[in-house]
Amino acid sequence: MTRVLVDLLFFTGKQGGTETVARQIYSRLAARPGWEFVGYASSELAAAGADWFPGRLIDSGLQCDKRPQWAWGELFGVSRAARAVGADVIHAPANFGPPRPSAPLLLTLHDVLAFKRPEFLPSKLGVLPTKLLIAGAARAATRIVTVSEAARTDILEVTGRRASDVTVIHPGGSGVTTSEAPRPRSGLFSLGNRMPHKNFPRLLEALALIPEAERPTLTISGSHGDDPLRKVAAELGIEKWVDLRGWLTNDEVESLYRTSAAVVFPTMFEGFGLPVLEGMERGCPVICSDIPVLREVGGDAVRYFDPADADDMAAQIRATLADSDVLSEMADAGRARARRFTWDAAADALLDALAATATHD
Structure with a gap:
């Protein structure tokens, strides 16, 4: 049984695409034989619940809408939680993760906006702290996954990682059907x-x-x-x-x-x-x-x-x-x-990446 500590500190209900990707993939990993998932959750997520997550949640006690608490959790809390549950691998699915992980780390790095176009980063986030946190996690990661070939090109340029260290897992569509009668469209x-x-x-x-x-x-x-x-x-x-x-x-x-x-x-x-x-x-x-x-x-x-x-x-x-x-x-x-993009394929690819990370020498 491979135990995965999933860093869900970012999950506050307000993070858009990063939350969508995590929710869609992890909702497809229930009852996968040989895997156990433990989520290290923001207090917001712990209070709201996560019926999509295929395992138990640990309430970090950190309000991650408050950036100092969130940063403390990334720097120290995730690794402590992974050690406490005996995790075989850590997955950080939203750009940030522990710079000194207590288990092999798989980092999902969606983009490197702070490095490529820092002028687009709101000043309240702090360009330098954001860069430092991302760079620390990227250096510490055993493997990195990202969501597009374009993002992979940027990540390799910014981090200097080997090409074999960064894998693309495209997000999927929602699987909605379009066979219903056409509705009036405007605007x-x-x-x-x-x-x-x-x-x-x-x-x-x-x-x-x-x-x-x-x-x-x-x-x-x-x-x-x-x-x-x-x-x-x-x-x-x-x-x-x-x-x-x-x-x-x-x-x-x-x-x-x-x-x-x-x-x-x-x-x-x-x-x-x-x-x-x-x-x-x-x-x-x-x-x-x-x-x-x-x-x-x-x-x-x-x-x-x-x-x-x-x-x-x-x-x-x-x-x-x-x-x-x-x-x-x-x-x-x-x-x-x-139809080329499916969440089932993304979920399978993530398990492959987790397995490769957990067994990395």
């Missing part, structure tokens, strides 16, 4: 947190450039608290076309994917780009940034724009929405493309 949907690299102000600029007679409504989800985009929309005079939503439930997000004419993803930097995959899977055409990682996900099934150019963004949105045949073709191509 644009975009989602993500309000970190600078998500590039939402430029998307609003692009929307303002579209003539009113053609201008679609735009729903943007993912904000916490007072949305900074509200002021931007007001300054551009497009408030009535913009619906700024907070953190939505899975059902609310699902409804928007299934009723929007297109998903727009204007990001400047990503490790993977789940909204592109999720939109394609649901037959919702995707218009997104022309950056290598999104080409890796979307291939020829989506339309691309220069994320630094609001005029190009507006032009691609207008051209896509104006042609119903194009929208239909993109929906079909997207569904076909999305």
